[in-house]
Amino acid sequence: MQTHPKLTIRRTSWSNPVGRDLRAAQQSELDARYGHDGHEAGDPPTASDIAVFLIAYERATGQPLGCGGLRWLDEKTAEVKRVYVLPYARGSGVASSILLALEAEAHGAGITLVLAEAGSAQPDGKMFYEAAGYREIPNFGPYQELEESVCYSKPIIAPVRVHAVAS
Numbered sequence: 001m002q003t004h005p006k007l008t009i010r011r012t013s014w015s016n017p018v019g020r021d022l023r024a025a026q027q028s029e030l031d032a033r034y035g036h037d038g039h040e041a042g043d044p045p046t047a048s049d050i051a052v053f054l055i056a057y058e059r060a061t062g063q064p065l066g067c068g069g070l071r072w073l074d075e076k077t078a079e080v081k082r083v084y085v086l087p088y089a090r091g092s093g094v095a096s097s098i099l100l101a102l103e104a105e106a107h108g109a110g111i112t113l114v115l116a117e118a119g120s121a122q123p124d125g126k127m128f129y130e131a132a133g134y135r136e137i138p139n140f141g142p143y144q145e146l147e148e149s150v151c152y153s154k155p156i157i158a159p160v161r162v163h164a165v166a167s
Helices: 017-034 094-108 123-131
Strands: 007-012 050-058 064-074 077-085 113-119 135-137 149-155
Touching: 007 094, 017 050, 017 064, 017 077, 050 077, 050 094, 064 094, 077 094, 094 113, 094 123, 113 123, 123 149
Parallel strands: 077 113
Antiparallel strands: 007 050, 050 064, 064 077, 113 149, 135 149
16 A cells, blocks of 8 residues: 555654644644633643654655654553544545655554544544544543543554654
């Protein structure tokens, strides 16, 4: 399986200004969906706990289209954080490409299980993870007591083939 050939996916720091803008757009959209800004379970991700952060760019124009990150939970488990694609680029394979690249990064780091969460106002997120082979599990970590959260897991047991992630 390969990522979208019209994308360049770059590994960057959490503090990258483009990534910061994409995450701000995501949070603004979630605030609107939930009707408030208190929808984050637990502590929001920070530069110190996000091990991998990727930004997808349109290859021809260099336009940033989306992002996603991984938070290590232990030596073998990671959580997907902040997968987001700009509205006009949705449905074009950008999110799937980001997720595949994150899974490849996880595999390369020795991670064997990737977890994810989607909330009640994110039916598109739930369908996305299910279509990518994630299976619903009991809520974990900060989501354990949240009825509006749905948690997922996917074993990462074989190398994931993707286009190279640029540094």
